[in-house]
Amino acid sequence: MAKKKITTVEDKKEITSAEEALKAIKSGDRLFEVPKKFRTIEVCLAAVKKNGYMLKYVPEKLKTAELCLAAVLKNGGALESIPEKLKTSEFCLKAVKKNGYALRSVPEELKTAELCLMAVSIIQEDGLALEYVPEKLKTIELCFTAVKWLYDDNELYGHIEKEIYGYIPKKLVAEVRKMLDSYINVKELERSKVKKTVLKEPVAKKPSVKKPSVKKPEAKTTIVKKPTTKKENTAYVCTECGYIYITAEGDPAYGMKPGINMADKNCPQCDSNDWDY
Ligand SMILES: [Zn+2]
Numbered sequence: 224m225a226k227k228k229i230t231t232v233e234d235k236k237e238i239t240s241a242e243e244a245l246k247a248i249k250s251g252d253r254l255f256e257v258p259k260k261f262r263t264i265e266v267c268l269a270a271v272k273k274n275g276y277m278l279k280y281v282p283e284k285l286k287t288a289e290l291c292l293a294a295v296l297k298n299g300g301a302l303e304s305i306p307e308k309l310k311t312s313e314f315c316l317k318a319v320k321k322n323g324y325a326l327r328s329v330p331e332e333l334k335t336a337e338l339c340l341m342a343v344s345i346i347q348e349d350g351l352a353l354e355y356v357p358e359k360l361k362t363i364e365l366c367f368t369a370v371k372w373l374y375d376d377n378e379l380y381g382h383i384e385k386e387i388y389g390y391i392p393k394k395l396v397a398e399v400r401k402m403l404d405s406y407i408n409v410k411e412l413e414r415s416k417v418k419k420t421v422l423k424e425p426v427a428k429k430p431s432v433k434k435p436s437v438k439k440p441e442a443k444t445t446i447v448k449k450p451t452t453k454k455e456n457t458a459y460v461c462t463e464c465g466y467i468y469i470t471a472e473g474d475p476a477y478g479m480k481p482g483i484n485m486a487d488k489n490c491p492q493c494d495s496n497d498w499d500y
Pocket of ligand 1: 490
């Protein structure tokens with residue numbers, strides 16, 4: 224990582240062959256900066272293996288099952304760029320196992336109770352994937368699983384809790400709260416047995432949530448920061464989850480207009496504020 228070089232817009236002009244493109248991808252992952260004619264299967268495969276979200280910039284005709292699988296195994300969220308005909312249950316399962324939030328890109332007919340339950344319980348934050356669970360599959364158990372982590376992780380951040388409850392059918396909310404209360408009571412009891420002197424552990428707030436803008440240490444990577452006049456050409460890649468925001472394009476999937484200065488914003492996908500740009 225120490226020798227990582229970020230390909231800049233200026234460098235892009237220098238890519239005049241597929242070999243150079245491959246070299247650029249081997250030292251970075253910014254496929255969107257490789258001229259389209261040099262996005263060969265080899266270049267694209269190397270890019271998605273580094274960052275699954277680069278699948279978005281792979282020419283449609285090169286999106287083979289193998290290439291898409293490599294992307295999804297790297298980042299489940301890459302499911303959003305997979306051609307519909309390749310979205311089999313097996314594929315969707317692999318994606319959701321990596322990232323519960325990938326449920327948003329699963330075709331409705333493939334959203335089974337099992338897949339949805341997995342989506343909300345794989346990683347704690349994935350409880351938010353409840354948003355993409357079909358209403359008829361929102362059972363008490365599934366909704367409870369989605370909110371349970373709020374306590375499991377000992378990180379009760381109000382805004383996320385509120386958001387998750389917003390996706391629970393109104394008629395189930397009271398019941399889910401009751402289940403959570405008894406769950407918390409049992410956990411507290413277990414805890415007080417282990418730590419007799421401490422009744423309740425302090426609530427640790429997850430640092431990535433509402434994290435202030437932290438500039439990446441210069442030593443970590445060679446970041447070429449472009450002047451604000453070139454903002455329209457800027458691309459931001461989240462170093463936490465690989466999410467890509469291209470300033471000129473915006474990201475309608477997350478309701479974001481073009482031209483946003485992401486340096487001051489958190490990643491819409493993982494809430495991190497560590498960008499490569
Ligand atoms: Zn992210």
